[in-house]
Amino acid sequence: MKKIQYFIIVKSVGLYINVLSIVYPQKAKLLAYKLFSEPRQGRIRPDKLPKTLLNTEKETFTHNEDTFQTYIWPGNDEIILLVHGWESNASRWKKLLHHIKPLGKTIIAIDAPAHGLSSGKEFNAPKYAEYLHVLCQKYAPKYIIGHSIGGAAIIYYLKKYFNQSIEKVVLLGSPSDFKIINNNYISMLSLNTKVKLLLESYFLERVGISIDDFKGHIFAENFTQEAFIAHDIDDTVVLVDEGKKYASTWKNAIYIETNGLGHSMHDEILYQKISNFIQPRQE
Structure with a gap:
Protein backbone atom coordinates (compact mmCIF):
# COMPACT_ATOMS: atom_id res chain seq x y z
CA MET A 1 0.00 0.00 0.00
CA LYS A 2 2.80 2.43 0.87
CA LYS A 3 4.46 1.79 -2.50
CA ILE A 4 1.19 2.57 -4.28
CA GLN A 5 0.76 5.78 -2.29
CA TYR A 6 4.35 6.82 -3.03
CA PHE A 7 3.85 6.11 -6.74
CA ILE A 8 0.69 8.23 -6.83
CA ILE A 9 2.39 11.12 -4.99
CA VAL A 10 5.47 11.06 -7.24
CA LYS A 11 3.45 10.95 -10.45
CA SER A 12 1.13 13.69 -9.16
CA VAL A 13 4.12 15.95 -8.47
CA GLY A 14 5.43 15.26 -11.95
CA LEU A 15 2.05 16.06 -13.49
CA TYR A 16 1.94 19.34 -11.55
CA ILE A 17 5.40 20.34 -12.82
CA ASN A 18 4.42 19.46 -16.40
CA VAL A 19 1.28 21.60 -16.19
CA LEU A 20 3.21 24.40 -14.50
CA SER A 21 5.76 24.38 -17.34
CA ILE A 22 3.04 25.44 -19.79
CA VAL A 23 2.09 28.57 -17.86
CA TYR A 24 5.13 29.32 -15.69
CA PRO A 25 8.17 27.53 -17.17
CA GLN A 26 10.65 29.26 -14.87
CA LYS A 27 8.75 28.15 -11.77
CA ALA A 28 8.56 24.63 -13.17
CA LYS A 29 12.31 24.64 -13.77
CA LEU A 30 13.12 25.80 -10.23
CA LEU A 31 10.76 23.29 -8.65
CA ALA A 32 12.15 20.43 -10.73
CA TYR A 33 15.70 21.38 -9.75
CA LYS A 34 14.75 21.78 -6.09
CA LEU A 35 13.34 18.27 -5.98
CA PHE A 36 16.40 16.97 -7.83
CA SER A 37 19.00 18.64 -5.61
CA GLU A 38 17.49 18.95 -2.13
CA PRO A 39 18.00 15.92 0.14
CA ARG A 40 15.13 14.88 2.39
CA GLN A 41 17.26 12.87 4.80
CA GLY A 42 20.76 12.97 6.22
CA ARG A 43 20.54 15.93 8.58
CA ILE A 44 21.69 15.56 12.19
CA ARG A 45 21.33 17.81 15.23
CA PRO A 46 24.32 19.15 17.19
CA ASP A 47 22.72 18.00 20.45
CA LYS A 48 21.98 14.52 19.10
CA PHE A 178 25.10 11.79 -14.72
CA LYS A 179 22.91 11.59 -17.82
CA ILE A 180 21.62 8.30 -16.46
CA ILE A 181 20.84 9.81 -13.06
CA ASN A 182 19.00 12.70 -14.70
CA ASN A 183 17.05 10.41 -17.02
CA ASN A 184 16.01 8.22 -14.09
CA TYR A 185 14.71 11.31 -12.29
CA ILE A 186 12.82 12.45 -15.38
CA SER A 187 11.33 8.99 -15.80
CA MET A 188 10.38 8.64 -12.15
CA LEU A 189 8.31 11.86 -12.26
CA SER A 190 7.23 11.37 -15.91
CA LEU A 191 8.41 14.88 -16.72
CA ASN A 192 7.88 16.17 -20.25
CA THR A 193 10.59 17.13 -22.73
CA LYS A 194 10.21 20.84 -22.01
CA VAL A 195 10.93 20.37 -18.31
CA LYS A 196 13.80 18.01 -19.11
CA LEU A 197 15.51 20.63 -21.28
CA LEU A 198 14.86 23.38 -18.74
CA LEU A 199 16.35 21.24 -15.98
CA GLU A 200 19.44 20.36 -17.98
CA SER A 201 20.10 23.98 -18.92
CA TYR A 202 19.67 25.09 -15.31
CA PHE A 203 22.08 22.40 -14.10
CA LEU A 204 24.71 23.82 -16.46
CA GLU A 205 23.98 27.33 -15.22
CA ARG A 206 24.24 26.33 -11.56
CA VAL A 207 27.29 24.07 -11.58
CA GLY A 208 29.26 24.97 -14.70
CA ILE A 209 29.19 21.58 -16.40
CA SER A 210 26.46 20.03 -18.49
CA ILE A 211 24.81 16.78 -17.47
CA ASP A 212 25.89 15.29 -20.81
CA ASP A 213 29.56 16.07 -20.10
CA PHE A 214 29.64 14.65 -16.57
Whole structure:
Protein backbone atom coordinates (compact mmCIF):
# COMPACT_ATOMS: atom_id res chain seq x y z
CA MET A 1 0.00 0.00 0.00
CA LYS A 2 2.80 2.43 0.87
CA LYS A 3 4.46 1.79 -2.50
CA ILE A 4 1.19 2.57 -4.28
CA GLN A 5 0.76 5.78 -2.29
CA TYR A 6 4.35 6.82 -3.03
CA PHE A 7 3.85 6.11 -6.74
CA ILE A 8 0.69 8.23 -6.83
CA ILE A 9 2.39 11.12 -4.99
CA VAL A 10 5.47 11.06 -7.24
CA LYS A 11 3.45 10.95 -10.45
CA SER A 12 1.13 13.69 -9.16
CA VAL A 13 4.12 15.95 -8.47
CA GLY A 14 5.43 15.26 -11.95
CA LEU A 15 2.05 16.06 -13.49
CA TYR A 16 1.94 19.34 -11.55
CA ILE A 17 5.40 20.34 -12.82
CA ASN A 18 4.42 19.46 -16.40
CA VAL A 19 1.28 21.60 -16.19
CA LEU A 20 3.21 24.40 -14.50
CA SER A 21 5.76 24.38 -17.34
CA ILE A 22 3.04 25.44 -19.79
CA VAL A 23 2.09 28.57 -17.86
CA TYR A 24 5.13 29.32 -15.69
CA PRO A 25 8.17 27.53 -17.17
CA GLN A 26 10.65 29.26 -14.87
CA LYS A 27 8.75 28.15 -11.77
CA ALA A 28 8.56 24.63 -13.17
CA LYS A 29 12.31 24.64 -13.77
CA LEU A 30 13.12 25.80 -10.23
CA LEU A 31 10.76 23.29 -8.65
CA ALA A 32 12.15 20.43 -10.73
CA TYR A 33 15.70 21.38 -9.75
CA LYS A 34 14.75 21.78 -6.09
CA LEU A 35 13.34 18.27 -5.98
CA PHE A 36 16.40 16.97 -7.83
CA SER A 37 19.00 18.64 -5.61
CA GLU A 38 17.49 18.95 -2.13
CA PRO A 39 18.00 15.92 0.14
CA ARG A 40 15.13 14.88 2.39
CA GLN A 41 17.26 12.87 4.80
CA GLY A 42 20.76 12.97 6.22
CA ARG A 43 20.54 15.93 8.58
CA ILE A 44 21.69 15.56 12.19
CA ARG A 45 21.33 17.81 15.23
CA PRO A 46 24.32 19.15 17.19
CA ASP A 47 22.72 18.00 20.45
CA LYS A 48 21.98 14.52 19.10
CA LEU A 49 25.12 13.45 17.31
CA PRO A 50 25.39 9.77 16.40
CA LYS A 51 27.72 7.90 18.78
CA THR A 52 30.22 7.41 15.97
CA LEU A 53 30.82 11.17 15.81
CA LEU A 54 30.75 12.04 19.50
CA ASN A 55 34.37 11.44 20.48
CA THR A 56 35.95 13.27 17.57
CA GLU A 57 37.72 16.54 17.00
CA LYS A 58 35.35 18.78 15.07
CA GLU A 59 36.18 21.51 12.62
CA THR A 60 33.79 23.77 10.72
CA PHE A 61 34.90 25.32 7.43
CA THR A 62 33.42 28.32 5.63
CA HIS A 63 33.18 28.36 1.84
CA ASN A 64 31.46 31.25 0.08
CA GLU A 65 28.21 31.62 2.05
CA ASP A 66 28.18 28.01 3.26
CA THR A 67 29.64 26.14 6.20
CA PHE A 68 30.55 22.50 6.23
CA GLN A 69 31.39 20.17 9.08
CA THR A 70 34.27 17.74 9.50
CA TYR A 71 35.10 15.13 12.14
CA ILE A 72 38.64 14.03 12.92
CA TRP A 73 40.03 10.85 14.48
CA PRO A 74 43.68 11.84 15.16
CA GLY A 75 46.54 9.58 14.10
CA ASN A 76 49.83 9.97 12.28
CA ASP A 77 50.72 12.39 9.47
CA GLU A 78 49.06 10.29 6.76
CA ILE A 79 45.40 11.23 6.26
CA ILE A 80 42.39 9.26 5.06
CA LEU A 81 39.43 11.36 3.89
CA LEU A 82 35.91 9.83 3.97
CA VAL A 83 33.25 11.21 1.60
CA HIS A 84 29.67 9.97 2.09
CA GLY A 85 26.83 9.97 -0.44
CA TRP A 86 23.26 11.22 -0.96
CA GLU A 87 20.94 11.54 2.06
CA SER A 88 23.59 10.35 4.50
CA ASN A 89 26.24 11.92 6.74
CA ALA A 90 29.67 11.23 8.20
CA SER A 91 28.30 8.63 10.62
CA ARG A 92 27.75 6.19 7.72
CA TRP A 93 31.40 5.16 8.08
CA LYS A 94 30.89 3.53 11.49
CA LYS A 95 31.61 -0.02 10.31
CA LEU A 96 34.53 0.94 8.07
CA LEU A 97 36.18 2.84 10.93
CA HIS A 98 36.68 -0.42 12.84
CA HIS A 99 38.94 -1.60 10.00
CA ILE A 100 40.92 1.54 9.21
CA LYS A 101 41.50 2.97 12.70
CA PRO A 102 44.09 0.24 13.48
CA LEU A 103 46.18 1.57 10.57
CA GLY A 104 47.15 4.47 12.83
CA LYS A 105 46.43 7.17 10.26
CA THR A 106 44.48 10.38 10.84
CA ILE A 107 40.91 9.97 9.57
CA ILE A 108 38.73 12.90 8.51
CA ALA A 109 35.05 12.55 7.57
CA ILE A 110 33.03 15.33 5.97
CA ASP A 111 29.33 16.19 5.98
CA ALA A 112 28.26 16.95 2.40
CA PRO A 113 26.40 20.14 1.39
CA ALA A 114 22.90 20.10 2.93
CA HIS A 115 23.75 16.99 4.97
CA GLY A 116 24.75 16.30 8.56
CA LEU A 117 25.71 19.58 10.23
CA SER A 118 26.69 21.31 6.99
CA SER A 119 24.58 24.26 5.88
CA GLY A 120 22.39 24.81 2.85
CA LYS A 121 19.62 22.99 1.02
CA GLU A 122 21.26 22.35 -2.35
CA PHE A 123 23.42 19.33 -3.09
CA ASN A 124 25.34 18.50 -6.24
CA ALA A 125 28.65 16.78 -6.96
CA PRO A 126 30.53 19.89 -8.24
CA LYS A 127 29.59 21.83 -5.10
CA TYR A 128 30.70 18.89 -2.97
CA ALA A 129 33.99 18.89 -4.92
CA GLU A 130 34.53 22.52 -3.91
CA TYR A 131 34.24 21.52 -0.25
CA LEU A 132 36.77 18.76 -0.84
CA HIS A 133 39.12 21.29 -2.42
CA VAL A 134 38.98 23.55 0.63
CA LEU A 135 39.59 20.60 2.94
CA CYS A 136 42.38 19.09 0.85
CA GLN A 137 44.21 22.40 0.61
CA LYS A 138 44.60 22.35 4.38
CA TYR A 139 45.15 18.65 5.08
CA ALA A 140 46.51 17.12 1.84
CA PRO A 141 45.05 13.64 2.38
CA LYS A 142 46.94 10.70 0.91
CA TYR A 143 43.88 8.44 0.69
CA ILE A 144 40.26 9.23 -0.14
CA ILE A 145 37.22 6.98 0.09
CA GLY A 146 33.81 7.80 -1.38
CA HIS A 147 30.43 6.10 -1.38
CA SER A 148 27.79 6.62 -4.08
CA ILE A 149 27.67 10.21 -5.30
CA GLY A 150 30.41 11.02 -2.80
CA GLY A 151 32.64 8.99 -5.10
CA ALA A 152 31.43 11.00 -8.09
CA ALA A 153 32.32 14.20 -6.22
CA ILE A 154 35.83 12.82 -5.67
CA ILE A 155 36.19 12.10 -9.38
CA TYR A 156 35.08 15.61 -10.32
CA TYR A 157 37.41 17.06 -7.70
CA LEU A 158 40.40 15.15 -9.10
CA LYS A 159 39.48 16.19 -12.63
CA LYS A 160 39.08 19.87 -11.80
CA TYR A 161 41.81 20.47 -9.23
CA PHE A 162 44.54 17.98 -10.28
CA ASN A 163 45.44 16.96 -6.73
CA GLN A 164 48.61 14.89 -6.83
CA SER A 165 48.94 14.45 -3.06
CA ILE A 166 46.18 11.83 -3.17
CA GLU A 167 47.77 8.48 -3.96
CA LYS A 168 44.88 6.04 -3.53
CA VAL A 169 41.15 6.33 -4.24
CA VAL A 170 38.33 4.01 -3.15
CA LEU A 171 34.95 4.15 -4.90
CA LEU A 172 31.97 2.23 -3.50
CA GLY A 173 28.80 2.03 -5.60
CA SER A 174 29.62 5.30 -7.34
CA PRO A 175 27.85 6.65 -10.46
CA SER A 176 29.82 7.76 -13.49
CA ASP A 177 27.34 9.00 -16.08
CA PHE A 178 25.10 11.79 -14.72
CA LYS A 179 22.91 11.59 -17.82
CA ILE A 180 21.62 8.30 -16.46
CA ILE A 181 20.84 9.81 -13.06
CA ASN A 182 19.00 12.70 -14.70
CA ASN A 183 17.05 10.41 -17.02
CA ASN A 184 16.01 8.22 -14.09
CA TYR A 185 14.71 11.31 -12.29
CA ILE A 186 12.82 12.45 -15.38
CA SER A 187 11.33 8.99 -15.80
CA MET A 188 10.38 8.64 -12.15
CA LEU A 189 8.31 11.86 -12.26
CA SER A 190 7.23 11.37 -15.91
CA LEU A 191 8.41 14.88 -16.72
CA ASN A 192 7.88 16.17 -20.25
CA THR A 193 10.59 17.13 -22.73
CA LYS A 194 10.21 20.84 -22.01
CA VAL A 195 10.93 20.37 -18.31
CA LYS A 196 13.80 18.01 -19.11
CA LEU A 197 15.51 20.63 -21.28
CA LEU A 198 14.86 23.38 -18.74
CA LEU A 199 16.35 21.24 -15.98
CA GLU A 200 19.44 20.36 -17.98
CA SER A 201 20.10 23.98 -18.92
CA TYR A 202 19.67 25.09 -15.31
CA PHE A 203 22.08 22.40 -14.10
CA LEU A 204 24.71 23.82 -16.46
CA GLU A 205 23.98 27.33 -15.22
CA ARG A 206 24.24 26.33 -11.56
CA VAL A 207 27.29 24.07 -11.58
CA GLY A 208 29.26 24.97 -14.70
CA ILE A 209 29.19 21.58 -16.40
CA SER A 210 26.46 20.03 -18.49
CA ILE A 211 24.81 16.78 -17.47
CA ASP A 212 25.89 15.29 -20.81
CA ASP A 213 29.56 16.07 -20.10
CA PHE A 214 29.64 14.65 -16.57
CA LYS A 215 31.12 11.24 -17.28
CA GLY A 216 33.36 10.16 -14.42
CA HIS A 217 34.90 7.23 -16.25
CA ILE A 218 36.07 9.59 -19.00
CA PHE A 219 37.62 11.90 -16.40
CA ALA A 220 39.39 8.90 -14.87
CA GLU A 221 41.23 8.03 -18.09
CA ASN A 222 44.03 10.43 -17.15
CA PHE A 223 44.20 9.74 -13.42
CA THR A 224 47.50 8.46 -12.04
CA GLN A 225 46.22 7.42 -8.61
CA GLU A 226 45.75 3.80 -7.64
CA ALA A 227 42.06 2.92 -7.36
CA PHE A 228 39.96 0.32 -5.59
CA ILE A 229 36.54 0.20 -7.25
CA ALA A 230 33.76 -1.94 -5.80
CA HIS A 231 30.16 -2.32 -6.91
CA ASP A 232 27.39 -4.72 -5.96
CA ILE A 233 25.57 -6.62 -8.67
CA ASP A 234 22.31 -6.18 -6.73
CA ASP A 235 22.61 -2.38 -6.51
CA THR A 236 19.31 -0.96 -7.76
CA VAL A 237 20.20 2.68 -6.98
CA VAL A 238 23.40 2.87 -9.03
CA LEU A 239 23.60 -0.06 -11.42
CA VAL A 240 26.74 -2.18 -11.55
CA ASP A 241 27.39 -1.00 -15.12
CA GLU A 242 28.60 2.28 -13.62
CA GLY A 243 31.34 0.52 -11.70
CA LYS A 244 32.33 -1.38 -14.84
CA LYS A 245 32.72 1.92 -16.67
CA TYR A 246 35.27 3.14 -14.14
CA ALA A 247 37.09 -0.19 -14.26
CA SER A 248 37.31 -0.03 -18.06
CA THR A 249 39.15 3.32 -18.15
CA TRP A 250 41.09 3.68 -14.88
CA LYS A 251 44.56 2.47 -15.77
CA ASN A 252 45.72 1.58 -12.26
CA ALA A 253 42.60 0.10 -10.69
CA ILE A 254 41.43 -2.96 -8.83
CA TYR A 255 37.79 -3.79 -9.57
CA ILE A 256 35.62 -6.17 -7.59
CA GLU A 257 31.94 -7.02 -7.68
CA THR A 258 30.07 -8.02 -4.55
CA ASN A 259 26.81 -9.91 -4.26
CA GLY A 260 23.89 -9.17 -1.95
CA LEU A 261 25.17 -5.94 -0.38
CA GLY A 262 22.90 -3.61 -2.35
CA HIS A 263 23.80 0.06 -2.55
CA SER A 264 25.02 0.53 1.04
CA MET A 265 27.85 -2.00 0.57
CA HIS A 266 28.41 -2.47 4.30
CA ASP A 267 30.47 -5.64 4.63
CA GLU A 268 33.27 -6.73 6.95
CA ILE A 269 35.18 -8.61 4.25
CA LEU A 270 34.96 -5.70 1.82
CA TYR A 271 36.10 -3.23 4.46
CA GLN A 272 39.09 -5.39 5.33
CA LYS A 273 40.05 -5.45 1.65
CA ILE A 274 39.89 -1.65 1.63
CA SER A 275 42.12 -1.52 4.71
CA ASN A 276 44.60 -3.84 2.99
CA PHE A 277 44.50 -1.69 -0.14
CA ILE A 278 45.33 1.44 1.84
CA GLN A 279 48.12 -0.27 3.73
CA PRO A 280 49.16 -3.64 2.28
CA ARG A 281 50.15 -6.24 4.84
CA GLN A 282 53.83 -6.98 5.22
CA GLU A 283 54.69 -10.53 4.16
